[in-house]
Amino acid sequence: MRPGHNARAATPLHRPADGPAPRFGEDWARARPTRWRPGLRDSDGAPACLHTELFAPADEASGAALALALAADAATDPADHRPWLWVQDKAALRQSGRPYRPGLPIGLRHRLIHVATANAQDALFALEEALRCRDLAFVIGEVAGNPAALDFTASRRLSLVAQRHGVPLWLVRLAARHDLGSARMRWDVAAAPSPPPRWNGDAPGDPRWRADLFRAHVFQPGQWNLGHDGAGQRLTAFDATSAAPCDANVTPDHGGVVPGAADRPLVAVPGGF
Amino acid sequence: MAVWCPALPIDRWWLCREDSDTRAGEPRDMPVVLAGETAHGPRITAVSPAAWHAGARESMLLADARALAPMLVVHPADPAGDRAFLESLALWAQRWGPWSALDPPDGLIVDVTGVAHLFGGEAALLADVRGCFAARHVSVRAAIAPTAGAAWALSHYGAPDRASLAADSDPMIALRDLPVAGLRLDHAVVVLLERLGLKTIGDLAAIGRPALARRFRDRRAPAANPLVRLDQLCGRAPEPILPVTATPVPLVQRRLTEPVRHRDLLDRVVADLATALARRLEAMGQGARRLELALWKVDGDVLRRPLELAAATRDPAHITRLFAHKLDDCDAGFGIELVRLSAPWAEPMALTQVDLEHAAQAHGTSLSACIDRLVVRLGGGAVAMPVPRASHMPERAQRWVAPDPGLAVQEELAFHTRPLKLLDRAEPIAVIYQAPDGLPRLFRWRGHVHEIARAEGPERIAPEWWREKAGARLRDYYRIEDSTGRRFWIYRRGIAGDGRGGAPEWFLHGLCG
Numbered sequence: 001m002r003p004g005h006n007a008r009a010a011t012p013l014h015r016p017a018d019g020p021a022p023r024f025g026e027d028w029a030r031a032r033p034t035r036w037r038p039g040l041r042d043s044d045g046a047p048a049c050l051h052t053e054l055f056a057p058a059d060e061a062s063g064a065a066l067a068l069a070l071a072a073d074a075a076t077d078p079a080d081h082r083p084w085l086w087v088q089d090k091a092a093l094r095q096s097g098r099p100y101r102p103g104l105p106i107g108l109r110h111r112l113i114h115v116a117t118a119n120a121q122d123a124l125f126a127l128e129e130a131l132r133c134r135d136l137a138f139v140i141g142e143v144a145g146n147p148a149a150l151d152f153t154a155s156r157r158l159s160l161v162a163q164r165h166g167v168p169l170w171l172v173r174l175a176a177r178h179d180l181g182s183a184r185m186r187w188d189v190a191a192a193p194s195p196p197p198r199w200n201g202d203a204p205g206d207p208r209w210r211a212d213l214f215r216a217h218v219f220q221p222g223q224w225n226l227g228h229d230g231a232g233q234r235l236t237a238f239d240a241t242s243a244a245p246c247d248a249n250v251t252p253d254h255g256g257v258v259p260g261a262a263d264r265p266l267v268a269v270p271g272g273f
Numbered sequence: 274m275a276v277w278c279p280a281l282p283i284d285r286w287w288l289c290r291e292d293s294d295t296r297a298g299e300p301r302d303m304p305v306v307l308a309g310e311t312a313h314g315p316r317i318t319a320v321s322p323a324a325w326h327a328g329a330r331e332s333m334l335l336a337d338a339r340a341l342a343p344m345l346v347v348h349p350a351d352p353a354g355d356r357a358f359l360e361s362l363a364l365w366a367q368r369w370g371p372w373s374a375l376d377p378p379d380g381l382i383v384d385v386t387g388v389a390h391l392f393g394g395e396a397a398l399l400a401d402v403r404g405c406f407a408a409r410h411v412s413v414r415a416a417i418a419p420t421a422g423a424a425w426a427l428s429h430y431g432a433p434d435r436a437s438l439a440a441d442s443d444p445m446i447a448l449r450d451l452p453v454a455g456l457r458l459d460h461a462v463v464v465l466l467e468r469l470g471l472k473t474i475g476d477l478a479a480i481g482r483p484a485l486a487r488r489f490r491d492r493r494a495p496a497a498n499p500l501v502r503l504d505q506l507c508g509r510a511p512e513p514i515l516p517v518t519a520t521p522v523p524l525v526q527r528r529l530t531e532p533v534r535h536r537d538l539l540d541r542v543v544a545d546l547a548t549a550l551a552r553r554l555e556a557m558g559q560g561a562r563r564l565e566l567a568l569w570k571v572d573g574d575v576l577r578r579p580l581e582l583a584a585a586t587r588d589p590a591h592i593t594r595l596f597a598h599k600l601d602d603c604d605a606g607f608g609i610e611l612v613r614l615s616a617p618w619a620e621p622m623a624l625t626q627v628d629l630e631h632a633a634q635a636h637g638t639s640l641s642a643c644i645d646r647l648v649v650r651l652g653g654g655a656v657a658m659p660v661p662r663a664s665h666m667p668e669r670a671q672r673w674v675a676p677d678p679g680l681a682v683q684e685e686l687a688f689h690t691r692p693l694k695l696l697d698r699a700e701p702i703a704v705i706y707q708a709p710d711g712l713p714r715l716f717r718w719r720g721h722v723h724e725i726a727r728a729e730g731p732e733r734i735a736p737e738w739w740r741e742k743a744g745a746r747l748r749d750y751y752r753i754e755d756s757t758g759r760r761f762w763i764y765r766r767g768i769a770g771d772g773r774g775g776a777p778e779w780f781l782h783g784l785c786g
Contacts, residue, residue: 059719060759061693065786068693083640083678097694097784101659101671102685104693113658113676115647122651129646134637165637193726193758203729204754207786 036185036219038073038226038235047074048218050162051169053183058095058144058175062191066209066226067170068105071138073235074168082137083111085130089123090116091144092174105233111137120147124154131161131169139167144174152180159183178214185219188212192225208238274383275424276366276402277414281379282307282319282350284411285358291410304342307350308335318350352378362411363517369402374514380428382421382514389417395437421514422506423448426455426474445507449475456502457495466499478503523557524615525549532571532608536600539568539609543596546614547589560585560622566596568603569611576603583648583676584641585620591642598649644676661685666737667695667750667782689732690752692762692783699780702763713751716763718781723755731765746773752785760785 040048052070056063071084086099093116101109115130117123120143130139143150159182162169171183178186189212194205208227213219229236278284287301304324308315315335327342338345355378363381366373369392372384385398392398395417406413416427418438427438430451438447448455451474453466471477477485477499485500492498495505504510525546533539543566554560562585568576578599586592638646647656657673660682664670670686706713712728731749738745746767754760762783767773 059721059784061784061786062759065693068786083676093697097696099659100667100692100695100783101661102667102688103691103695103783103785109659110682111678113644113656113678114673115651115656117651117655125650126647129638129643132637133640133643135640135643167637191758191760193756194754194760196727200729202727204727204752204760204785207760208758210758 034220035222036213036216036224038237041076047076047168049168049184049216050166051159051171051183052185052187053171053173053181054187054189055173055176055178056189058092060191061096062207062209063172063174063189064096064099064140064142065207066187066189066211067140067172068108069209069226069228069235071140071168071170072105072108075137080137081111082135083113084108084137084139085113085115085126085133086140086142087115087117087123087126087130088142089120089144089147090118092142092172095144096142096174119149121149124149124158127158127169127171128161131158131167132165133167134165136167139169141169141171142174143171144176146173146176146179150179152182155181155183184217185213186215188214192227194227274369274385274398274402274415274417275376275421275428276381276383276406277376277425277428278362278379278406278411279414280319280321280412281359282355283321285355286319286348288410303346304329304344305346305348306335306338308347309350309352315347318352355379360517364519368405369398372514372516374516376425380425382425384514384516385417399436418444420444420506420508421512422457422502425457426451426506430455443507445474445478445503448506449473449478453477453499456499456506458499458502459496462497462499474503474506522615522617523550523553523559523561523619524613525553526611526613528611529609532610533612534605534608539600539605539612540593540597542612543600543614544589544593546612547592547596550614550616551587551589551592554587554616554619554622555624557619558621558624559616559619560587561592561616561619563616563618564592564596565615565617566599567613567615568609569613570605570609571607574606578603580649581653582641583644585622586641587622591645595645595649640678664737665734667691667734669737690785692752692760693786695783696781699764699782702779702781704763704765704779713753713763713779716779716781718761723759723761725753726756728753734764744773746771746777750782 036048042048052067054063054067056066088098098116099112099114101112104112115123115126117126123141123143127139127141130136158169158171190210192208192210194208197203197205206228208225211224211226213221213223215221224237225239226235227238228234283305286305286307301321302323303321304327305321306317306324306329307319309318310316313334317329317331317333317335317338320329320331324338324342324345327345329338329342329345335347359375359377359379359381363373363375366381366383370383370385370388374382376382389395389398392401399415399417402415403413414428414433414436416424416431416436416438418424418427419440419442423438423444426448427436431448438444453471453474453476454463455474456477458466466472466477471480482500485503489498489500495501501510505512527542527546529542533542546566550561562582564580564582566578566580568578570576578596580595580599582595644656653675656676658676658678658680659671660674660680662670662672663683663686665686665688670688674680700718703717704713705715712730713725715725716723728751730751730753732751733747733749735747736745748764748766749768750762750764752760752762761781762785763779763781765777765779767777769777
C-alpha cells in the first residue's frame with residue numbers, strides 16, 4: 001500500500017464549511033437590504049438577526065413590549081407551540097415588575113416560562129442555558145443597568161451560542177448606558193403617544209413605540225414609529241405624526257377596534273356603591 | 274382470612290415506647306388513653322384495658338374521662354402512623370397468602386384460598402397467626418371463612434372458640450346468630466336496623482329480598498345497603514379485594530475500603546453509582562424523578578443531598594453533572610466510607626437510546642434538561658410558569674407553578690385590557706385630580722411628575738369579601754397615558770366617604786406595553 005495515499009485520505013485538504021459560505025464583494029452588497037422594515041427575513045426564511053439589544057427606560061414596559069412584538073414578528077412558523085423563556089434579574093424585577101399573564105399576547109401567554117435570578121451573573125447563565133435548548137421558540141432577557149458581569153465577552157458568548165443553536169435572543173437593557181456589546185442590532189426604545197381609539201377618544205390606544213436603530217451589522221441606522229396594525233396584529237411602521245402606516249398597501253389603522261373578549265361596557269358610577 | 278387487631282393504636286403506642294425506653298416485657302397495666310383533637314376539645318380515640326376498667330371509653334371527651342378517673346395517662350393519637358403501621362402489617366401478612374388487603378382502620382384481609390394445607394390445616398394456620406402476632410406484642414383476632422364478609426363477621430363478632438368456617442357450609446346459616454353490625458354496615462344503618470327490631474343476621478335474612486331491596490333502593494354504597502352486604506357474605510355478589518404490593522426503592526451503594534477525602538475520587542464514586550443506578554432503573558423500565566445521595570462519614574455523620582428532576586431520567590452523565598453542583602459545599606471531615614444513591618420516586622420510562630451530553634453539543638438540550646440545569650443553579654422557586662386562577666383581583670388572577678408546558682389549564686377569565694407587567698407591590702403615587710371622583714390629571718411617581726394626557730376608567734374591582742376582612746376597600750382602576758406616551762395602570766383604593774378609612778389613596782400597579 002502506498003503511504004501517501006493513506007495520509008491523504010485521512011486528512012482531506014478542503015473541509016466542507018459548517019454553515020453557508022461567507023459572501024463578499026458585489027454579491028454581498030447587492031444582497032444586503034439597506035433599510036430595515038418589519039417582517040424582514042433572510043433569503044432562507046430565518047429572522048434577520050439572532051441577538052438583538054433594546055435599550056429602554058426602566059419606568060415603562062416599552063422595551064419588553066417591543067421585544068415581544070419583534071419576537072412574534074420574527075417567528076417563522078405560526079403554528080409554533082414551543083415555550084419561550086423570560087429571564088429577569090432582581091433589579092429589573094423590582095423596577096419594572098413581573099410578567100402578567102392576562103396582559104401578554106394571546107398566542108404567547110400560555111407558553112411563558114419565567115426565570116427570576118438574584119443577579120446579572122445568574123441571568124447570563126440562565127440566558128446561555130436557555131439559548132442552548134432546542135425546545136424554546138425564543139428567549140427574552142431583562143437586565144437593569146450596566147452590571148460588570150455583562151461585558152463585551154459575555155455579550156459575545158451570547159451571540160455565539162444564539163447563532164450556533166439558532167434560538168433568537170432579545171436582550172432588554174433597562175436604564176443602561178450604551179456600552180460595548182456584540183449584538184447585531186441595537187435599538188433605543190421609548191414609548192410614543194398612541195393613536196386615539198375609534199370608540200373612546202379619551203382612552204389610550206394601541207401601543208406605539210419610538211424605536212431608534214442606532215447600531216446594526218447589516219442595516220442602515222434609522223428611526224421608526226412602530227405599532228400593531230388594527231386587525232391583523234402585525235408589526236407595522238407608522239409615520240410619527242399621523243396614524244397612517246408608511247406602507248401604502250397596509251390597511252389604515254382604525255384605532256384599536258375593541259377585541260371580542262373585552263366588549264363589556266365600562267360605566268363610571270358617579271356616586272359609588 | 275380476616276385479621277382484626279382490636280387494640281392496634283394502643284399496641285403500637287406500647288411498641289414505640291418500648292423501642293425508645295428498652296423496657297420490653299413490662300406488664301402493660303398503665304391506664305393509657307390516646308386522645309385526638311376535635312372541634313370540641315380533645316376526645317379519646319383508643320383506650321387500654323386498665324383505663325377501660327377505670328371508666329374511660331372510646332369517643333368520650335377527655336375532660337369527662339379525667340373527671341371519672343384522674344390517674345389516666347394521656348398521649349396524642351397518631352392516625353397516620355397507625356395507617357402506616359397497618360400497611361407494613363399487611364405486607365408482612367403476605368407470609369400466609371399471596372394477596373393481602375387493608376381493612377381500615379385496624380384490620381387486614383388475607384386471601385388464603387388453597388393455602389391452609391401448607392400450614393397443616395386451617396386450625397394450625399390460625400394458631401400460627403396468633404403466635405406470630407403475639408411475638409410482635411399485637412393483640413389479634415383472626416377467622417377463616419369462604420368469603421371475606423363472613424370472615425370479617427366471624428373475626429369481629431364470632432365466639433372465640435369458633436374461628437373458622439368450613440368451605441362447604443352456608444355462611445347464612447352458620448352466622449345467623451351474629452349481630453347485624455357484623456355486616457360491615459355504617460353506624461347509622463345499624464342503628465336503624467336495631468330500631469326496626471332486626472338484631473341478628475338471621476332476622477335480616479328472614480325478611481326476604483324484595484322488602485329489603487325496596488327499603489334500601491336508593492342506597493348505592495355497599496356499607497349503607499344491607500342487601501348488598503348479605504349477598505357479599507354469602508358469596509352471591511363478588512367482592513374483589515384491592516391488594517397491597519411492595520415496591521422496592523431502587524438503591525445502589527458502595528462501601529469503600531479506604532475512606533475518601535478528596536473531591537475527584539468522590540466524583541468518580543458518584544459516577545460509578547449513577548451508572549449502576551441507571552442499569553437498575555433500566556431493568557425496571559423506570560426513570561428517576563427524585564434522587565437522594567447519602568454519604569456516611571467515618572465519624573458517624575451522614576450527609577444527604579436530595580435532588581428533584583423535571584422529567585424522569587436515567588442518564589448517568591446528567592445525574593452526575595447535577596450532583597456535582599450539590600457536592601460543592603460538603604465537608605468530608607475524616608473521610609467518607611459509604612456512599613448510597615437511591616431513587617425514592619421513580620416513574621415508568623420506556624427504553625430509549627439517548628446521550629444527553631453529546632446531543633447537547635450537537636442539537637441543543639431538551640427542555641427538561643434545561644430546566645434541571647437552571648433549577649440546580651438558581652433554586653427551585655426561580656423557574657416558574659404562570660397559570661390563570663379564578664379570581665378577578667389582578668394580583669390573584671395568576672399564580673406561579675413549576676414549569677410544565679403540557680399542563681392543562683382551565684378557561685381564563687376574559688378581562689378588559691390588562692397591563693403587560695405587574696409590580697410585585699403596588700407603589701403609592703401622589704395624584705392631583707379635578708373632582709374627588711373625577712379623572713386624575715397629574716401624578717408623581719419615583720420622583721417624576723407625569724401629566725396625564727388620556728385616561729380610561731374607572732374599572733371598579735371590588736374586594737373578594739369571602740377572603741378579605743370586612744374593612745377592605747374597593748379599587749377603581751384607570752388605564753392612563755402620559756404626555757410622552759408612557760402607559761400605566763393605576764388605581765384608587767376606596768372612594769371618598771365610604772366609611773372605611775380616610776381619604777382614598779392612589780397606587781401604580783402595572784406597566785402597559
